[in-house]
Amino acid sequence: MLPRFINPGSVIFATRRTSERRYFFRPDKVTNQGILYCLGLALQNCPGIRLFVAMFMSNHSHLVYEDENGEAPKFTMELNRNIAKFMNCHLKRKENVWSNDKASLPELGDSNDTIMKIVYTVLNPVKAGLVPLPTRWPGVKLLPTDIDKEIVVERPEKFFRKKNSKLPEKVTIKLCVPKDYGNTVEGKYNYLAKYKERLDSELAIIMAERKPGDRWLGVEKIKKVSPFSSPKTDSPLWRLKPNFLSAEKPKRIEMWKKWKSFQIYYRIAFDEFRNGNRDVEFPLGTYKMRLQQNVRVTLEHVIYEISPPFE
Structure with a gap:
């Protein structure tokens, strides 16, 4: 097995799916709080991870972040381990939550690739025909437009001990601007403008590809899906997992x-x-x-x- 190349300062497009593509992360209040808390805790323990976007679909997750200090494996392990333990407690089960395949952590080439994958992540629920806008997705979503917010998440009552817990009662999540745009108000404005331009373009393509009579699944039906069910479509037995991605x-x-x-x-x-x-x-x-x-x-x-x- 080849050693994994953990390049400090790289931007990572992280993807992980659930075991057998089951809808373990089907949105509900407890699930959303638990995932957000685990994400905030992992970010707190890995201060070199600068998060740009996160989207947790019912059976997989996407995150785009900068790995300043080469902490991606530690961050991935802490995040996925705690989510798995929490979800097993919430769903009253014991087996694997995540697929046996290792997490996909390809490095992105440049700022254009970063924007492309951020937009891809944001549009996941729209591309899947679930909701007409990413803001309507009822699950965990941290979008670039949340960049001025401090998202405070309280420690869930499930799984985590109430008394004598070494874990914080609250965690705070703050999204970042990619370094290519600079740490200024103008840089943030340019980043959001570039993001919105690409988002509008990709959203228009998705809408143009929809056929007459196509309907969105909708929030109510999304929440009613059994967390133990899975898509009826087949998944490829073998899938390429690149170490790096670039359009150029x-x-x-x-x-x-x-x-x-x-x-x-x-x-x-x-x-x-x-x-x-x-x-x-x-x-x-x-x-x-x-x-x-x-x-x-x-x-x-x-x-x-x-x-x-x-x-």
């Missing part, structure tokens, strides 16, 4: 070279370490060996001159 081929080539160079450098360093050299430097992006063995890590990426297989 030159950027994909650049990202592939960085990823491939990491794999080459890591294998050389790992073999050296296994042979007794405890001073060997591992490439920037090393995660597990850095945490478990406290190995030295390079301060910059080492890029080899290699040609990608898709040129």
